Amino acid sequence: MKDKMGTTGLIFNEPLLWEKGSPGRKGLSLPRRDVDETPLDAALVGDGPDFPDLSELDVVRHFTKLSQWNFGVDSGMYPLGSCTMKYNPKTNERQASIPGFAGAHPLLPESLSQGALELMYDLQGYLGEITGLPAVSVQPAAGSHGELTGMLIFAAYHKNKGKPRTKVLIPDTAHGTNPASAALCGFTSVGVKSGPDGVLLPESVAELMDEDTAGIMITNPNTLGLFEDNIRQVADIVHQKGGLVYGDGANMNAVMGIVNIGDIGVDVLHLNLHKTFSTPHGGGGPGAGPVCVTPELEPFLPVPRVVKDGDIYRLDEDYPLSVGKVHAFYGNFGILLRAYSYILSVGTYFKEVSQYAVLNANYIKERLKGTYHLPYDRPCMHECVFTDKHQQEHHVATLDIAKRLMDHGFHPPTIYFPLVVSGAIMIEPTESESKETLDQFIDAMKQIAQEAVDCPDCLHESPQFPKVRRLDETAAARNPCLKG
Amino acid sequence: MRYLPHTKEDIQEMLQVVGAADLDALFSSIPDECRRKEAMNLPDPITEWELNGHMDCMAASMGAPPFYKVFMGAGSYHHYIPEITRQLLLRSEFFTAYTPYQPEISQGTLQTIYEYQTLVTRLLGMDVANASMYDGASGLAEALLMTIRATRRKKVAVSRVVHPLYRQVVKTYFAPTGFEVVELPVGTDGRTDLSGLADLGELAGVALQSPNFFGCIEDLEAAGKAIHTDKKTLFVVGFSEPLAYGLLKSPGACGADIACGEGQSFGIPQSFGGPGLGMFAAKQKYVRTMPGRLIGKTTDRDGKTGFVLTLATREQHIRREKATSNICSNQGLCATAATMYMAAVGGTGIRELSRLNRDRAEYLKASLAKAGHTSPFSAPTFNEFVVRFPDGFADTWQALLEKKIVAGLHLAPYYPEMSDCWLMCVTETISKNTIDSLVKEVVK
């Protein structure tokens, strides 16, 4: 296939919702009134919201047209680094819509919620097995919420030891949620510089670790796609000073069945079910960020815990050291359900999932490394990070490369992250992509590199095919217009 | 495994390019001491068809509608979800997309969320709404932390009739911070008693919920005035049933500085408590201290209208430890569902639907009262209310489960002094006939 995969397609314009419709229309089947109207104090009654009135077809066309302006995993390869945009199986959606689950009230008596409790209990077990950290809470609603839970556990643990601590070490490659979550718990984040190979050096950690430091937050594999090979030494240093090790498990897709996270010194780990465990990202969420901990930290997990007594599943609140509740109910159950459905479908193949994810990333790395600058030339895990250094000579930047990829029918990689790499292009293909797709992506990247030499302006003017071209973000921020 | 496209030949060719002898060699950068020695103990994969059977079977144990009649709200409401919402949400362009970091190919998500922000501000009478928080509880916690940022004060007050589970989450969020949360008592009418407010000292924010956990509609206007006698204090209005604002005066019209709550009622399945939707809105002047993502309108190079993520400097990926929140992934698809729902129900429809919820609940309230089971509170209610039942009702309640009726939520675990009270909820999904049959069972 020589043509670029992107075309302008059939894209329709569509106004905003309130520019459509006509008063008196309805798009919802309203139940018959079978009771009398009751009086209500006029002082409490409002005018009602100014929503447009639309017919059912108005609504259907509106959102169908809008959806056509979007790119999803089902549209094409979505190699967004750190986000693990793997295929979201259709069967997961079928399972989530079973009325017994979809319609279940969270405060049903336990006798009427055994299925949901069993599902959560079994999921806890599977996640404990995959990570090697056996005590699990599935309550956090996203990765960052898991981090917050982890930091609450850090704080509660040290408080329980009788000596609260004030600082947390965070490597310079960390995702922004790490310092933000630590700060929410009142911790001061102390930056740790990674070494010349892109991984943490034990001596840098030793220098900073003291008895006022609650612990360290480590992403492993880290955001450069590299395995933190000093993790055990680092963990020992932190543990010797009485600290804890937090693992940001956003990159778990690289190491399932390869590394037992409990074995390498991590005490608390969050998973992103919307990354590693195939649940859809929904254009922003919802996700789920279960937290897995060592047996020692189990008493601090959020309540209620899902437990099993004989054949009966129960919610247990009786954990006096618990950090408390982080979600109104039990977390994003519908997402947990999709992850559970995925785990049952993949079963014993999880090691292959990680192997192929890593194979795909290394394949891209090897085939593109002459064309794009590779700041850390060593075997990568599930993602690889390039830069725009070679293209800068032609005044072409990472942003231009990313935008041009859209014209080729690919979602761009993550760009300008991690912050320690200038002009970063972070590619995570995931195991879902076949060799043919990877080859097409590699071809596109090579064509773009050639274009950077031949016609830099073609890149500056990209993308050409989507509904809109580059947008003025400066104007949006200077004069924010946040509603219509 | 149908999710893995790799053939043996592919793997060999790729390994050759990579220069690895076998798949194991790909992991050579992982020191031996970090390698997992034992295989994971996971079950054999099951087929799609086996999975269907297994999940159907598990779900069959759940006490959910339509087989069960559930007269329970308390932060999770059974409303009809139009089929169009379910089907449109399955447009994979929406549900398999990530956060719209690349606006040129995310205009569908971006315009939808811009519409969501707009409709939420119109519903709540506020100036700006964000793209969502995790749920009503964490949204309330974030709102209270926001009042502390905005005022640089250290104490907040929360009504005791705010959802007890939300208050627990607030407590969790505040525990390590050194900021203080005090509780405002409930008056005999079932509304928050604000008479002691002046004695609480300098407050960053005061949070009420309306309708509150007892279903009572708070007098928000009066509360707003009382709270704003201290001009610096922010008035936070929470809610767990947004449908009420199809009928009631909006938080903004009553002087709220922040309005936040659970949006599950708008087209989102109850799904055992999540995913829901943390709706979050504020007055314009607080926009820079708000948590969460915001979508703004702008133009592209050719002058065409488009939408982008904006004011992102508040967020963790830029401001890191100084961010206004740690939130990254939010509840985007649930906000999308709510937008579709608000579009489908429309301005005319939401008034009717909201009224019907209230009127059916009033019908149950009156029917129970006729039989001698009255509410301990006099304040008006929306689609939920508290009823005091005579001794022995706990047994009746249990017996009714056998008849596939869940006759409300017992309040004893949440308010020990109300051990003879149940919180009842009626929405548009429960007809007069079903209400009558409940009353017959309860009264006999």
Next chain:
Amino acid sequence: MKAISELNLPEDVRYTDDHEWAKKIGDVVRMGISDYAQDQLGDIVFVELPEVGSSFDKGEEFGTVESVKAVSELYMPIGGEVTAINDALADAPELVNSDPYDGGWMMEIKASDPAELEALKSKADYLDILKG
């Protein structure tokens, strides 16, 4: 981005290592950020300034300046009380980009110690820092 030779660095203002400038105007000291700083930041979209009447020490953080994807702290070139802020920046933060020393000024300060202004860098010394 501008080459050092292209930078507009007036002789009649003093500079700090953090790229603020300060200049005596009548009884007060006016301050803002240098051409170098605005150029590094790119399109400025928001300037957060303190209330008139607040006081800060030399070197203390008093506000922030934001571009679309970055936030930078602003530090007091000298200690003192804020007597005026440039209200025009609320609606036109781009003045900091287009006219950093005039229309894009940020605050006026009543100096607590006039010697602090004298101790700031001259153009020549500031240029030395920029050249590294």
